[in-house]
Amino acid sequence: MALKDDAAPGLWAGARTEAPGPDTDHGIAPAGSFALAAYLDRWSACAHHDLAASDSEPLSLAALLRLAGPEDRRRWRRADLGYADPRGASWLRATIAGCYRRLAADDVLVSAGAQEAVACVLSALLGPADHAVVVVPIYQPSELVVSRLCAADGVALRPEPAWTLDLDGLVAAIRPNTRLVLMNFPNSPTGASLDRTTLERLVDLCRRHGLWLVNDEVYRQTDLDPGRAVPPVVDVYERGISINGLSKGFGLPGLRVGWAACRDRGALDRVLAVKSLLSSCLAGPSEILAQVALRAEQRLTGRARAIGRRNHHRLRALLDRYPNLFDPEEPTNLAFACPRFRGREGATEFSKALASEDGVLVLPSALWHSALAPVPTDRLRLGLGRVGSGAALGILGDHLQRRAGR
CATH class of the missing domain: 3.90.1150.10 (Aspartate Aminotransferase, domain 1)
Structure with missing residues (x-):
C-alpha cells in the first residue's frame, strides 16, 4: 500500500500578518521570551x-488510517470520548515498551507530546535544594524548566570536532547536590550524536555519582545513519530516562503523543503525579492513531x-x-x-x-x-x-x- 498523503505543505494557518516590529533582544525576540x-x-x-x-x-489522517490493522480499526470504530487511562492505554504502553530492549508497559508513561514528558520528569526529580547539569544547545523550554526548579550549570557541545560532548567539562560541573544530567541526542540544532564510547563513559560517570540521565531522543528516527545509533539511555542505565514521541520522525505532531520510558517505577509514579496537574490523560482517538503509527514505524x-x-x-x-x-x-x-x-x-x-x-x-x-x-x-x-x-x-x-x- 502506497503512503499517499494529501496534507498541504506550508506554514501553519493563523500566523500573524502584521509587519515585524522592533526587536528588544539582540534583534532576535522580545527579551525574556521563548x-x-x-x-x-x-x-x-x-x-x-x-x-x-x-x-x-x-x-x-486518511493516510494514517489506511495503515490500520483489523484490531485498530475495531478500536477506532468503537472509540468513545470519555476520559482515558492517565498513564496511557495499556496496549499503547506495551507497544512503546516493545521499542526498547528491556521494558514492560508499566515502565512507560504516555504524555501530551514529548515536551510535556520532559517538563514532568524534571519537575518530579528536581527541587530547590538540587543542582542539575544541562548539555547545550538544547530546546529552550527544557532549559527554562530546569533553571526555574533549581541551580544549574551548562556544558556546551564542542563544535570542533563535530559537536562532541565535553565529558571533562561535565565532570567539572558536578556538585555534591547534583541530581540530574539533561541532554538532547541526537541534538537539535547541531545534529550531533553520541558514539558508544562516549555514552558508556557518560553512564559510568552518572552511575558513580548516582545521577539521573535524562535524554530527549525525539530525533532518534531521523539520524542520518541508523547503523551508528547508540541505544536509548533507558536500555543501558538503570537511572536513564528516555523521552520520545511521534512528532519528528513519524511526521505526526498533530497527535500530541509523547512518552517517558524509565525502569524506576517509583520515579515514574512521581512523574505521573506532576502530569496530573497538567493533562489528566491523552485523547482516546490519539492513542488509537499512535498505536497505528507505531505498528507501521x-x-x-x-x-x-x-x-x-x-x-x-x-x-x-x-x-x-x-x-x-x-x-x-x-x-x-x-x-x-x-x-x-x-x-x-x-x-x-x-x-x-x-x-x-x-x-x-x-x-x-x-x-x-x-x-x-x-x-x-x-x-x-x-x-x-x-x-x-x-x-x-x-x-x-x-x-x-x-x-x-x-
Missing part, C-alpha cells in the same frame, strides 16, 4: 516557504527518511557552490542541517533578509541562546524533512546567487 517561538511568530508572516521545521512531512519513518535524503543531497550541492559562505560540513540528521554561515552580515541578519526578501524561513542558531553556557551564533538550522523543503532550497539558492552578484 526565543524560537517569538521568532516564528514575528517572521512567519513574511515567509511562504518553510525551511525552519524540524519535523518530518506531516501525514494526513518502518513505513512511516522510511517515508520520512526518503524525503530527508533527497533534501540532504540538494542542500549538499547548494552548500558546495558557496564554499566562501558555508563550511564544508556534512549534515548528520535527515530532519535538519546546521551549517556555519560566514557571510559578513552574520547568520541572524541573513535569516531575516531571506524571510523578508524571498519569503524563506530559516532559523539562526542564536535562537538556542543559553543562560548556562555559550552557544555559537554563526549557524543556520535548515529543515530537510518536508516535501516543500526542496523548493525552498531552490529559492535559497537564488537568494545566494543574487547576493553573490551584489
Whole structure:
C-alpha cells in the first residue's frame, strides 16, 4: 500500500500578518521570551516557504488510517470520548515498551507530546535544594524548566570536532547536590550524536555519582545513519530516562503523543503525579492513531527518511557552490542541517533578509541562546524533512546567487 498523503505543505494557518516590529533582544525576540517561538511568530508572516521545521512531512489522517490493522480499526470504530487511562492505554504502553530492549508497559508513561514528558520528569526529580547539569544547545523550554526548579550549570557541545560532548567539562560541573544530567541526542540544532564510547563513559560517570540521565531522543528516527545509533539511555542505565514521541520522525505532531520510558517505577509514579496537574490523560482517538503509527514505524519513518535524503543531497550541492559562505560540513540528521554561515552580515541578519526578501524561513542558531553556557551564533538550522523543503532550497539558492552578484 502506497503512503499517499494529501496534507498541504506550508506554514501553519493563523500566523500573524502584521509587519515585524522592533526587536528588544539582540534583534532576535522580545527579551525574556521563548526565543524560537517569538521568532516564528514575528517572521512567519513574511515567509511562504518553510525551511525552519524540524519535523518530518506531516501525514494526513486518511493516510494514517489506511495503515490500520483489523484490531485498530475495531478500536477506532468503537472509540468513545470519555476520559482515558492517565498513564496511557495499556496496549499503547506495551507497544512503546516493545521499542526498547528491556521494558514492560508499566515502565512507560504516555504524555501530551514529548515536551510535556520532559517538563514532568524534571519537575518530579528536581527541587530547590538540587543542582542539575544541562548539555547545550538544547530546546529552550527544557532549559527554562530546569533553571526555574533549581541551580544549574551548562556544558556546551564542542563544535570542533563535530559537536562532541565535553565529558571533562561535565565532570567539572558536578556538585555534591547534583541530581540530574539533561541532554538532547541526537541534538537539535547541531545534529550531533553520541558514539558508544562516549555514552558508556557518560553512564559510568552518572552511575558513580548516582545521577539521573535524562535524554530527549525525539530525533532518534531521523539520524542520518541508523547503523551508528547508540541505544536509548533507558536500555543501558538503570537511572536513564528516555523521552520520545511521534512528532519528528513519524511526521505526526498533530497527535500530541509523547512518552517517558524509565525502569524506576517509583520515579515514574512521581512523574505521573506532576502530569496530573497538567493533562489528566491523552485523547482516546490519539492513542488509537499512535498505536497505528507505531505498528507501521518502518513505513512511516522510511517515508520520512526518503524525503530527508533527497533534501540532504540538494542542500549538499547548494552548500558546495558557496564554499566562501558555508563550511564544508556534512549534515548528520535527515530532519535538519546546521551549517556555519560566514557571510559578513552574520547568520541572524541573513535569516531575516531571506524571510523578508524571498519569503524563506530559516532559523539562526542564536535562537538556542543559553543562560548556562555559550552557544555559537554563526549557524543556520535548515529543515530537510518536508516535501516543500526542496523548493525552498531552490529559492535559497537564488537568494545566494543574487547576493553573490551584489
